[in-house]
Amino acid sequence: MGKFNGKTFKSIASAVDASNTVNLFNNKAIDKAESILFPDEEIVRALSGVLKSGTGILVLTTKRLFSYMSMLGDTQQEEIPIEEIKQVNIEKPLLQQATISVMGKHNDIEIKFSRKAADDFYNAIGEVRRFVSQNKNENSAQTSNEKDSIQLLKELNELYKSGILTEEEFTLKKKQILGI
Numbered sequence: 577m578g579k580f581n582g583k584t585f586k587s588i589a590s591a592v593d594a595s596n597t598v599n600l601f602n603n604k605a606i607d608k609a610e611s612i613l614f615p616d617e618e619i620v621r622a623l624s625g626v627l628k629s630g631t632g633i634l635v636l637t638t639k640r641l642f643s644y645m646s647m648l649g650d651t652q653q654e655e656i657p658i659e660e661i662k663q664v665n666i667e668k669p670l671l672q673q674a675t676i677s678v679m680g681k682h683n684d685i686e687i688k689f690s691r692k693a694a695d696d697f698y699n700a701i702g703e704v705r706r707f708v709s710q711n712k713n714e715n716s717a718q719t720s721n722e723k724d725s726i727q728l729l730k731e732l733n734e735l736y737k738s739g740i741l742t743e744e745e746f747t748l749k750k751k752q753i754l755g756i
Contacts, residue, residue, distance in 0.1 A: 584620055584638075588613075597624040598624055605645055614639060627652075630645055632645030632646070638658070664678050666698045674688070674693075676698060678701070
């Protein structure tokens, strides 16, 4: 996968700070969430807010969207891989809170938080989805080109074995196909 060109953060805590949604009750959830990040996962955004059954955090990375909640020693985590996000809705009623609902293939995540951070987080989800989709398409095209090259080499080898191509012609064409 290529490098994400959008804004990223070194830690979940710094992403929550940047969103201005800090909630002191979520410090434990932030620490736990940091420990479950994959080494190649880039943190794109993180928010602190109200999940289904209490306060928690919502983290957007280049690989997944996940919520983490820690209450009275009990923790709950839900996640949706980016490729499995089916729909994202944002509701911004007249009050100071907004709600983002993310529907995945197998589960949904909903969080209420400061209205000010809503647009930024919503746009970041779209940006990451486009990035993942673009990388998927590029990888698919690369695999297709590799298959085409292998097929060409097989056909070239048959022409050489049957005596239609000389060894020099075969070697020259093989180098062209392989980009050598």
